[in-house]
Amino acid sequence: IKGPGLPDETFFQEVEELLLEADLGFRTVAQVIETARQKLRSGQTPEEAFHHALLGLLSPSGRYLNLKGEDRPVLLFVGVNGVGKTTTVAKVALRLKEEGMRPLIAAGDTFRAAGSAQMQVWGTKIGVDVVAKPPGHDPAALVYEAIDSADQNGYNALLIDTAGRMHTKKGLMDEIGKIKRIIEKKSGTKPAETLLVVDATTGQNALRQAEIFHDALELTGLILTKVDGSSKGGIVFSLESLYNVPVKLIGMGEGVHHLEMFDPRKFVEALFS
Amino acid sequence: ALSSKLDVAFKKLSRRGVLRPADVKNGLREIRIALLEADVHYKVVKDFIRRVEEKAVGEDVLKSLTPAQQIIKIVRDEMLDVLGAPAPVNSDTSPTVILLVGLQGAGKTTAAAKLAKKFKKEGLKPFLVAADLQRPAAVDQLEQLARDIDVGIYATKETKNVLNTVQKGIEAGRKNFAKIIIVDTAGRLQIDRSLMEELVLIKKKVSPRETLLVADAMAGQDAVNVAAGFHDQIGIDGVIFTKVDSDARGGALLSLRMVTGTPIKFVGVGEKSDDLEAFQPERMVSRILG
Numbered sequence A: 001i002k003g004p005g006l007p008d009e010t011f012f013q014e015v016e017e018l019l020l021e022a023d024l025g026f027r028t029v030a031q032v033i034e035t036a037r038q039k040l041r042s043g044q045t046p047e048e049a050f051h052h053a054l055l056g057l058l059s060p061s062g063r064y065l066n067l068k069g070e071d072r073p074v075l076l077f078v079g080v081n082g083v084g085k086t087t088t089v090a091k092v093a094l095r096l097k098e099e100g101m102r103p104l105i106a107a108g109d110t111f112r113a114a115g116s117a118q119m120q121v122w123g124t125k126i127g128v129d130v131v132a133k134p135p136g137h138d139p140a141a142l143v144y145e146a147i148d149s150a151d152q153n154g155y156n157a158l159l160i161d162t163a164g165r166m167h168t169k170k171g172l173m174d175e176i177g178k179i180k181r182i183i184e185k186k187s188g189t190k191p192a193e194t195l196l197v198v199d200a201t202t203g204q205n206a207l208r209q210a211e212i213f214h215d216a217l218e219l220t221g222l223i224l225t226k227v228d229g230s231s232k233g234g235i236v237f238s239l240e241s242l243y244n245v246p247v248k249l250i251g252m253g254e255g256v257h258h259l260e261m262f263d264p265r266k267f268v269e270a271l272f273s
Numbered sequence B: 001a002l003s004s005k006l007d008v009a010f011k012k013l014s015r016r017g018v019l020r021p022a023d024v025k026n027g028l029r030e031i032r033i034a035l036l037e038a039d040v041h042y043k044v045v046k047d048f049i050r051r052v053e054e055k056a057v058g059e060d061v062l063k064s065l066t067p068a069q070q071i072i073k074i075v076r077d078e079m080l081d082v083l084g085a086p087a088p089v090n091s092d093t094s095p096t097v098i099l100l101v102g103l104q105g106a107g108k109t110t111a112a113a114k115l116a117k118k119f120k121k122e123g124l125k126p127f128l129v130a131a132d133l134q135r136p137a138a139v140d141q142l143e144q145l146a147r148d149i150d151v152g153i154y155a156t157k158e159t160k161n162v163l164n165t166v167q168k169g170i171e172a173g174r175k176n177f178a179k180i181i182i183v184d185t186a187g188r189l190q191i192d193r194s195l196m197e198e199l200v201l202i203k204k205k206v207s208p209r210e211t212l213l214v215a216d217a218m219a220g221q222d223a224v225n226v227a228a229g230f231h232d233q234i235g236i237d238g239v240i241f242t243k244v245d246s247d248a249r250g251g252a253l254l255s256l257r258m259v260t261g262t263p264i265k266f267v268g269v270g271e272k273s274d275d276l277e278a279f280q281p282e283r284m285v286s287r288i289l290g
Ligand SMILES: Nc1nc2c(ncn2[C@@H]2O[C@H](COP(=O)(O)OP(=O)(O)OP(=O)(O)O)[C@@H](O)[C@H]2O)c(=O)[nH]1
Pocket: A079, A080, A081, A082, A083, A084, A085, A086, A087, A088, A109, A112, A115, A162, A163, A164, A165, A225, A226, A227, A228, A229, A250, A251, A252, A253, A254, A258, B104, B105, B135, B187, B189
């Protein structure tokens, strides 16, 4: 799109295919092409037209983690199975620790084999305390205890890892709703962040995930993981434009420092590279 | 649903005898949208639509079917043709070594336990090898699952040498008189050269009877690249399609098939060790079409 000259229909077809292949989805791609055409007619270059059309889909909301509002912010990490929640909790906890905070982790996956153990191993690796219970322990009760522990021991941030759950399972969505209500009742306020972790390789199903999780929990942000893979993660454009929930962080590797703030411009650039 | 969309597109055609190219084009547009929204790769969609178009143009509209139904039938038949028949796991060698590979989080470790439970039920003694030495508590995870289903396992945390662990694990399986040895590996990107070389070396040294790609049903367009990457570099004998209990349409499956030609062996339909089913092509077609 940086080339000289006026774009012809072949150009639009090529861009359409590039955007489809990036998982923007049929409807969003049509929307982008239409917006870009208008911008081209008004004199923008192809590069400007497409960049603006894409950036225009993204949420205008702030992309920093909301940590300032209270003395002990609670960050709740949710999402479907295998997307990278546990790993991301570790990454964020270490980031907060490196920025001078005293985070506490609640190993809220008491369901999956070694779910809690995995979070505990991470806690040891990064030097952050973890509240853990034996498998089968009620996750809502664990969260209740973790909030107590945070308050009694002077931690100033609480990160809650939860079990992977399909948005299609009503019982599991009820459970996470209950966990959130416990946080609200115990803290007297909503979690500072309710973050849906989304795998960059996910296709259009990410929209269903966001819809159901947002409905149940009122999400404050998204975290896009596995951006280091070959997938472009273009589902972000539909996610943000449909639900107005901003991607705050991106995971770009399995190492604990592979976490970055989401940069819309860089993300749009990467689409075309 | 697709059928009602096609009904609208073809409302005017119920009296005519033959589907004309223009009529077919309208229907194909709806089908293209349905397939793209189902996560089928756009190139696969292009190719697929072309094949359907060839079959649809000039066909008589059967007296008993509306044009929409006829086009859908052609699409279904074509998709069934692409998806192929379910294939079993080959257990003709003794022991049969099955190597599970795939992206991070696809469901390999869970699939290893599911396969072991299934073989145990069928009277084929299974044995598990925990060869993911990288992910925190991965060995613990498979050990716990092995305990849950009461299956033998080789699990060590004393080393980071993956090839060595695989070889020792297979040896332990043999000593255990196991008929099927299932090797769980660490998730990896097909674009990660050193981790893909690790798999190439394992395959070379151990010659698994089956190398199965464990792939997530929620995957989007990139599934094509992942499948091609694994197939080209190490060769895939079959696919286990996981998390089919989500409401993902699963179009990645069509892409996987058209690009690699590898048979679909199983689908994962939940988190428990019982949640493994045989691949059912008809059900998958309905799901992809929406
Ligand atoms: N390449 C890559 N892998 C990642 C990233 N984030 C997580 N992973 C890997 O993805 C796999 C799953 O990560 P987990 O943290 O266990 O995911 P989860 O959402 O907690 O999984 P469940 O609790 O089972 O639902 C692990 O192998 C991680 O190392 C990332 O940004 N890039």
